[in-house]
Amino acid sequence: MPAASLLPLFGSAAGPGTLGGPAGSGAGGGGRKAAGPGAFRLTEKFVLLLVFSAFITLCFGAIFFLPDSSKLLSGVFFHSAALQPPPPPPGGQPRAPPQPGDGAAAAAAAGGAGSLERIRADHERALREAKETLQKLPEEIRRDIRQDKEKLLQDARGRKEAGAPGLPQRLFRQPIGAVGQEPADPDVRQKREKIKEMMKHAWDNYKRYAWGLNELKPISKQGHSSNLFGNIQGATIVDALDTLYIMEMKEEFKEAKEWVEKNLDFNVNAEISVFEVNIRFVGGLLSAYYLSGEEVFRKKAVELGEKLLPAFNTPTGIPWALLNIKSGIGRNWPWASGGSSILAEFGTLHLEFVHLSHLSGNPVFAEKVMNIRKVLNRLDKPEGLYPNYLNPSSGQWGQHHVSIGGLGDSFYEYLLKAWLMSDKTDEDGKKMYYDAVQAIETHLIRKSSGGLTYIAEWKGGLLEHKMGHLTCFAGGMFALGADGAPSDKTGHHIELGAEIARTCHESYDRTRMKLGPEAFRFDGGVEAIATRQNEKYYILRPEVIETYMYMWRLTHDPKYRQWGWEAVEALEKHCRVDGGYSGIRDVYNNHESHDDVQQSFFLSETLKYLYLLFSEDDLLPFEHWVFNTEAHPFPVLRKDDGNKEENQK
Numbered sequence: 001m002p003a004a005s006l007l008p009l010f011g012s013a014a015g016p017g018t019l020g021g022p023a024g025s026g027a028g029g030g031g032r033k034a035a036g037p038g039a040f041r042l043t044e045k046f047v048l049l050l051v052f053s054a055f056i057t058l059c060f061g062a063i064f065f066l067p068d069s070s071k072l073l074s075g076v077f078f079h080s081a082a083l084q085p086p087p088p089p090p091g092g093q094p095r096a097p098p099q100p101g102d103g104a105a106a107a108a109a110a111g112g113a114g115s116l117e118r119i120r121a122d123h124e125r126a127l128r129e130a131k132e133t134l135q136k137l138p139e140e141i142r143r144d145i146r147q148d149k150e151k152l153l154q155d156a157r158g159r160k161e162a163g164a165p166g167l168p169q170r171l172f173r174q175p176i177g178a179v180g181q182e183p184a185d186p187d188v189r190q191k192r193e194k195i196k197e198m199m200k201h202a203w204d205n206y207k208r209y210a211w212g213l214n215e216l217k218p219i220s221k222q223g224h225s226s227n228l229f230g231n232i233q234g235a236t237i238v239d240a241l242d243t244l245y246i247m248e249m250k251e252e253f254k255e256a257k258e259w260v261e262k263n264l265d266f267n268v269n270a271e272i273s274v275f276e277v278n279i280r281f282v283g284g285l286l287s288a289y290y291l292s293g294e295e296v297f298r299k300k301a302v303e304l305g306e307k308l309l310p311a312f313n314t315p316t317g318i319p320w321a322l323l324n325i326k327s328g329i330g331r332n333w334p335w336a337s338g339g340s341s342i343l344a345e346f347g348t349l350h351l352e353f354v355h356l357s358h359l360s361g362n363p364v365f366a367e368k369v370m371n372i373r374k375v376l377n378r379l380d381k382p383e384g385l386y387p388n389y390l391n392p393s394s395g396q397w398g399q400h401h402v403s404i405g406g407l408g409d410s411f412y413e414y415l416l417k418a419w420l421m422s423d424k425t426d427e428d429g430k431k432m433y434y435d436a437v438q439a440i441e442t443h444l445i446r447k448s449s450g451g452l453t454y455i456a457e458w459k460g461g462l463l464e465h466k467m468g469h470l471t472c473f474a475g476g477m478f479a480l481g482a483d484g485a486p487s488d489k490t491g492h493h494i495e496l497g498a499e500i501a502r503t504c505h506e507s508y509d510r511t512r513m514k515l516g517p518e519a520f521r522f523d524g525g526v527e528a529i530a531t532r533q534n535e536k537y538y539i540l541r542p543e544v545i546e547t548y549m550y551m552w553r554l555t556h557d558p559k560y561r562q563w564g565w566e567a568v569e570a571l572e573k574h575c576r577v578d579g580g581y582s583g584i585r586d587v588y589n590n591h592e593s594h595d596d597v598q599q600s601f602f603l604s605e606t607l608k609y610l611y612l613l614f615s616e617d618d619l620l621p622f623e624h625w626v627f628n629t630e631a632h633p634f635p636v637l638r639k640d641d642g643n644k645e646e647n648q649k
């Protein structure tokens with residue numbers, strides 16, 4: 001019972017003739033009421049005195065010592081109680097605003113007569129407010145509660161924005177190449193402008209029809225939700241931040257940043273894909289921070305990184321594919337061989353997690369991904385290859401399927417990039433990468449009778465002569481790694497990159513729409529052509545353009561810009577619609593059948609790689625930046641900046 005409701009009883013107890021409470025109450029009440037005090041015997045008087053003093057003690061206790069009475073009075077039961085803030089701490093540092101219930105509890109804890117005074121004053125105020133509240137209409141009470149809630153939320157936000165609690169102070173120095181020069185050649189400049197206009201079309205329509213949702217449906221002009229992100233929202237905004245920045249779309253970047261500040265929320269009950277959330281959200285936030293220096297991005301990246309940590313709670317430390325970020329419960333895709341985790345998923349956390357440790361000062365992130373390395377290094381690899389499936393409980397491989405496309409791809413990419421991003425100190429990553437490429441060359445890379453080099457898939461020792469669109473990223477990877485390749489192999493790795501680029505270009509050129517299919521085959525009398533209906537789609541993927549960009553930067557052969565421009569023309573002709581850009585169901589068809597999805601990676605990757613292809617090399621130069629698998633640029637961590645240990649943990 002709230003202490004306030006005891007007070008009237010306490011007051012009337014002192015009045016004449018009312019010792020026993022309400023008239024007629026209790027079994028023997030009538031007789032006692034009729035008799036005067038002189039009618040009691042001594043023992044009865046004594047008993048009565050005892051009962052009375054026990055009652056008084058109880059009332060006092062209830063008022064002053066029930067633990068939550070003040071909270072009940074001031075915070076919950078009644079609509080508000082503005083409590084006296086404690087004096088500011090020495091040195092004039094601002095103190096956090098008071099929390100509900102802070103005042104009375106703190107005062108009681110401090111003790112002394114002053115405290116008692118304050119408690120009394122608090123309670124009187126609470127009573128006054130209670131009376132006022134009772135005179136209000138229910139509508140007014142509800143409005144007051146709403147306003148109080150909003151104020152509390154705002155205060156909490158304000159405190160968070162004032163600085164990221166728990167994060168070390170960090171002096172931001174913008175890495176070299178966050179902005180570049182205008183292209184000298186007017187034709188190139190014009191092409192680059194066109195790509196920026198494409199970005200504007202994609203962004204404006206997303207903003208218009210799907211703002212704050214994950215992706216856009218450009219035909220039906222509404223939001224699109226993929227279950228990869230659970231109910232985390234805003235994938236397109238976070239994925240696009242760095243593209244907006246490098247394209248100098250300042251207004252758009254500002255509105256995206258404001259959305260992140262106010263709305264990006266990870267406190268949701270959501271089962272998410274650890275890989276997708278990492279590469280798009282953590283990656284997008286990290287690169288936005290490194291480009292702009294805005295603290296909010298660092299803070300959000302670390303906050304999200306922390307949410308992902310329970311995914312590593314498995315017997316081996318190999319993370320789950322799916323994680324409920326509220327409960328911290330993880331599991332694997334039901335379709336994955338024997339409950340396995342996927343190589344391309346758990347192998348594509350390394351760059352982001354090393355940077356999370358770097359920016360938070362918390363080594364746990366880097367430790368988690370270095371442990372993945374250890375587990376992999378302990379295992380036997382069939383023919384030196386890494387199967388796509390690994391059981392996180394037993395630490396054993398699942399089915400022996402090997403792919404440099406889907407399910408395997410970015411694992412290899414991250415071995416090389418971990419080494420490059422560590423300023424070439426991560427020797428382990430380097431060795432694993434070049435050993436893997438050796439095995440891939442021996443067992444998976446083949447040449448068609450028409451002279452096209454392709455990377456096949458391996459199923460328990462048998463080759464499937466198919467190459468996915470996703471596999472086309474490998475051309476860029478081989479070229480990027482050429483420089484560090486064992487002695488005489490540099491030229492060979494560049495050549496390998498060039499051959500893959502050519503094959504992938506052929507896969508585009510041999511379609512009616514000049515856009516590549518999801519997978520193409522080299523069997524049954526065809527080369528670089530999709531033969532199955534369910535492999536003929538194009539969903540705005542970037543991998544072929546990504547390889548053109550790397551090949552251009554590393555060779556300056558003009559054909560890569562020419563091929564890139566062909567892709568721009570095809571995108572404009574077949575994918576551009578009123579409401580944005582859409583994927584295509586069959587690239588061999590005469591007429592477009594749109595899939596009605598504008599993927600977030602179209603803004604983060606496809607358009608960014610195109611823009612870089614038509615930029616000077618001083619924009620995000622490879623000596624200073626490494627792109628994550630979603631094209632988010634991270635700076636190289638220089639060994640002379642004290643980063644060596646972090647990279648090698």
Ligand code: DMJ
Binds near residue numbers: 410543629
């Ligand atoms: C992107 O999300 C990333 O590139 C990922 O590594 C694989 N595929 C998509 C784009 O195709």
